Amino acid sequence: MTSKTSSTPATGTSAASQGSHMWVLTLEMPGRAMTTQYGTWTPPAGSSRFDVFMAIRGHVAAQQPEMAGANTIFFSLEPNQL
Template identity: 60%
Template sequence: MTSQTSTTASAAVPAAAQGSHMWVLTLDMPGRGMTTSHGTVTPPAGATRHDVFRRLLDYVASEDPRMASANCVFFTLEPNRL
């Protein structure tokens, strides 16, 4: 599974360079902090939505270790097409 996080909304990235799915994940540690991450991902064949969710939790926690024990307050994973 690959994942990318977007840093600027104005940067045009060709669709071929993006993942097959777009994701948004918000984690909260009540009274201590909150983070929202987003990007694109191409899950491996046979992966479930739960598999992708767990991998993204691990990814966000690797970027911000404080969030390793945070509560998930929002998650979406949708095909990356209009």
């Protein structure tokens, strides 16, 4: 089983230059592969949580086509502020 992690780099940037939300998504092809990716993003106005989930899942599948049919193990979308 392989595992990959990638991100939208935010090192050395201010919160204002990052997206409004921070996300984490883990997908798994049971017994074959798993990937966890994370980053920040500002969704378009009026977006639902489902819209954002589908857009992020599509982004990950575009980067890793083998994960297009994977099971979602974990998804988190939170405001990018403390």
